[in-house]
Amino acid sequence: xxxxxxxxxxxxxxxxxxxxxxxxxxxxxxxxxxxxxxxxxxxxxxxxxxxxxxxxxxxxxxxxxxxxxxxxxxxxxxxxxxxxxxxxxxxxxxxxxxxxxxxxxxxxxxxxxxxxxxxxxxxxxxxxxxxxxxxxxxxxxxxxxxxxxxxxxxxxxxxxxxxxxxxxxxxxxxxxxxxxxxxxxxxxxxxxxxxxxxxxxxxxxxxxxxxxxxxxxxxxxxxxxxxxxxxxxxxxxxxxxxxxxxxxxxxxxxxxxxxxxxxxxxxxxxxxxxxxxxxxxxxxxxxxxxxxxxxxxxxxxxxxxxxxxxxxxxxxxxxxxxxxxxxxxxxxxxxxxxxxxx
Numbered sequence: 556x557x558x559x560x561x562x563x564x565x566x567x568x569x570x571x572x573x574x575x576x577x578x579x580x581x582x583x584x585x586x587x588x589x590x591x592x593x594x595x596x597x598x599x600x601x602x603x604x605x606x607x608x609x610x611x612x613x614x615x616x617x618x619x620x621x622x623x624x625x626x627x628x629x630x631x632x633x634x635x636x637x638x639x640x641x642x643x644x645x646x647x648x649x650x651x652x653x654x655x656x657x658x659x660x661x662x663x664x665x666x667x668x669x670x671x672x673x674x675x676x677x678x679x680x681x682x683x684x685x686x687x688x689x690x691x692x693x694x695x696x697x698x699x700x701x702x703x704x705x706x707x708x709x710x711x712x713x714x715x716x717x718x719x720x721x722x723x724x725x726x727x728x729x730x731x732x733x734x735x736x737x738x739x740x741x742x743x744x745x746x747x748x749x750x751x752x753x754x755x756x757x758x759x760x761x762x763x764x765x766x767x768x769x770x771x772x773x774x775x776x777x778x779x780x781x782x783x784x785x786x787x788x789x790x791x792x793x794x795x796x797x798x799x800x801x802x803x804x805x806x807x808x809x810x811x812x813x814x815x816x817x818x819x820x821x822x823x824x825x826x827x828x829x830x831x832x833x834x835x836x837x838x839x840x841x842x843x844x845x846x847x848x849x850x851x852x853x854x855x856x857x858x859x860x861x862x863x864x865x866x867x868x869x870x871x872x873x874x875x876x877x878x879x880x881x882x883x884x885x886x887x888x889x890x891x892x893x894x895x896x897x
Contacts, residue, residue: 559605563607565587565607570659574638574666604678607636632677636657638657655669737749742813761867767825769828771820771823772875772879775797776859778816794817800842809821814875832895863897
């Protein structure tokens with residue numbers, strides 16, 4: 556194993572011992588903390604790669620600790636894995652700064668898979684930070700070089716060429732950073748934060764112009780079964796396939812994002828309920844006819860679609876909530892179908 560440190564801050568001793576044992580058996584370096592202040596001090600050293608954080612820690616809720624970590628250490632590329640009691644309690648934690656979660660009881664294979672994914676994301680983020688610092692240093696170097704050359708009236712053409720090259724490299728790096736900041740790496744769609752920003756813009760536009768605005772909540776059917784039967788890498792491939800289908804089939808001015816887990820939300824400007832129902836049905840049929848192969852096995856995909864039209868005066872949360880209810884009606888109606896909730 557590499558030298559990345561994984562820190563554990565878990566209230567229940569049996570869960571802390573179980574998590575620590577699993578990680579140490581896999582060769583990871585693990586440090587167990589008894590109090591948030593110990594965790595903050597260790598993070599400040601820059602040696603922590605992954606923080607495993609209980610949702611509730613003695614006098615301080617886990618999501619509050621997430622917020623403190625993100626505010627105190629914005630420049631440290633670490634991953635926060637939340638340990639939640641139930642899937643229903645995870646949403647608030649993720650909104651407060653968590654990167655991933657695992658539910659109790661801890662299942663060894665799922666837990667280790669999420670740890671490995673967290674380390675991959677942490678290393679990728681650390682590489683980007685290193686690359687960014689490299690280009691910043693390069694720019695400072697070129698500025699100093701340019702000043703000396705200008706003072707001596709020597710090699711002006713070469714200096715300007717070098718500066719232009721560095722600027723192009725910086726622009727390329729900034730585009731990469733912007734893409735990582737805006738898009739979900741797995742699906743290629745907008746990430747949750749960018750999706751909410753897009754929805755807010757479209758709501759403001761719809762209110763200002765009086766034009767229609769609709770949305771579709773999409774939830775993969777039997778996603779857990781795919782993970783259980785074929786492994787989490789197959790689940791990742793299913794997420795990629797959904798993103799591919801949505802990108803290919805959406806209109807050029809529609810936008811879609813990964814809402815969370817196997818849920819996606821599609822924003823449909825200038826679309827009423829009937830039009831959105833037709834779009835959702837087209838997406839459903841396309842996904843149903845787009846199986847993928849994993850480990851030489853054919854895996855079919857279907858999803859349940861909930862369609863709603865924005866009503867003036869309602870909040871973003873209320874609108875999404877109605878789309879979510881429509882999607883659950885589609886689930887209860889047998890899955891692989893579209894439900895319009897007026």
